[in-house]
Amino acid sequence: MRFLFKTDYEDDIRLFPHSGYFVSYGILLALLLIAPYVLSSYLMSQLVFVCIYATVGVALLILTGFTGQASLGHAAFLAIGAYTAAYLQKYNVPFPVYFLAAGALTGLIGALVGFPALRLQGIYLVIATISFAFIVEEILARWESVTNGNEGMRVKAVSLLGVTVSRDSPTFYFLCLAVLVLTIVGTLNLLRSPTGRAFVAIRDSETAARSMGINVALYKVKSFAISAAITGFAGVLFAHKLSFISPEMFTLQLSIEFIIVILIGGTFSLHGAVLGAIFIVMIDPFLTYLKDDMPGIIAGIAATFGAGSATAGNVQSKVAAFASLNGLKGAIYGIIIMLFVLFEPLGIYGRWLKIKLFFQLFPLYKRATFKRQKIYVKSERNR
């Protein structure tokens, strides 16, 4: 186990606390850079979605994880970013300009949503953000002169410095990766600045934060604006990746998926956003695998345990029928959410920390280290 000796505040807030970080993140970055030349095009495509979802996850973490303001309306911010890009692209605005414009517009709208949200707490905030998302969805469907209504809009490939970047090319992947990395580094810097500290203080206790002289309203609006702006950037990439956008892509379902990203990843650290995004995006390939290969494998196992070929075939068709049931994805989603909330509320990253600590402290690990406190005196109503 490594003990870090810190002598001043600068030591405490370093992005890379010790040299081991350079090695591990360097290896990760190298792997990500060679990925497009190794992986199949399908997996690359999924990896691009991982980058986009992780960017939204980071945005949501700033708002929900660090400022403590729940939002079920992030699909709307994503939609605003995507539609801004698609609309400006029609008028031959260059990519860097509409990329920034999308972020700026989404951030502005995020701030506008933040103002009414100032007075709302907990469940009221959740319903207010859901309402906002519904209204945006309906506007997108009805404002046909700009959004083309329910017919949706085509989005052409990115044209960067005179080069056309197709949505399946490695360059587009690097673009998404760069946005994700910049977002993460920017957020880490934000979190160690006074603004980030204020966010965390508001999350932990609004009353205490206010008595420390923090302007709660200002910082809440800031948090909404920053989170929305990052989601807007992700929206531009999302639009380019899909090359076609329509209002029914940005439903409550998508907002819930984003919340699942940070819930499964872990709501207390930026690692959570990335891990959760990997998890959510990879569910689809996993289900395809379940549908295509699982029946054969299970039938093979049944055959090795002495089942006749007729029984094995029977098993195979049964499993295939189960795997191709219509609502299987929803059911798996539901079970995963419930299992995580019940058994691993700290998410995948929390599980990793526990495993790491177990080996660091080897015979001395205590389960109670990570035990959550139950509060039976309900404070949410009397806040």
Place this chain on the structure above:
Amino acid sequence: MLDFVQQLVSGVALGCVYGLIALGFVLVYKATEVVNFAQGDLMMLGGFFAFTFIGMMGLNYWIGFAAAVAAMAMFGMVAERVVVRPILGYPQFSIIMATIGLGYFLRSVAGMVWGTDDFKIDTPFSQGVLRIGSLVLAHDKLSVIAATVILCALLWLFFNKTALGTAMRASSENMLAAYYMGIPVKRVVSIVWAISAAVATCAGVLLAPITFIHSNVGLVLGLKAFPAAVLGGFGSIPGAVVGGVLIGVIESMAGFYLAEGWKDVAPYIVLLAVLLLKPEGLFGLHVRKKV
């Protein structure tokens, strides 16, 4: 004028449905401060249970209705035991996520078991209409209104006049203190979930002739009932019904008088406006936190 009254009545009927689902939200919230996002899906499941008993097994309507309510009450208890009890006392957000997960699960499983077709239950109210002058009121809508009023009154009496209701209010205020006073908090929470699942079933069965039953009906209506509960100030039983009726009337008026598209958004716009002016809803209590 006749159009207006007609729209008003159908809005009130629709609103009563929202109110019935919102009642379930409010019950669970009142007793445990848990917001149950799966309430709409419990309603959907109740509808399917009733369809199984009445439509497929051919039981008498009332017997099937009662059987469905009983089965769903059991189901509510099981759901509470498995999903909610282990995380009671943790932050509200985890419980919201757990119930969202439960909702996903129920919707998919219902889709797998009963398929994705629309089902219809033949009820004694499906056919007739009541005529007052030139006003035409369908029996199925009137039955919803009547059932809502009755259920609302019964629940209000239950919460305010019986010992068990008082115990529920006490455990919502402070579970630990309630436990020290000898209230079996766990059983109370269980009973609340049973009651709210039963109320949801009533909503589902009464709704069956109007909207049909399919696996997504819970999501659609639950998302409308939720603003209703918020509008009434989460935690007030009459408030839930009033909020539901408001949402229903706004929706049907907007559908009739305004351009297409307003119908679906109008309830949410009104909701946002109300939350801006009165963040704790129309009937909510405003309590300041003492430090």
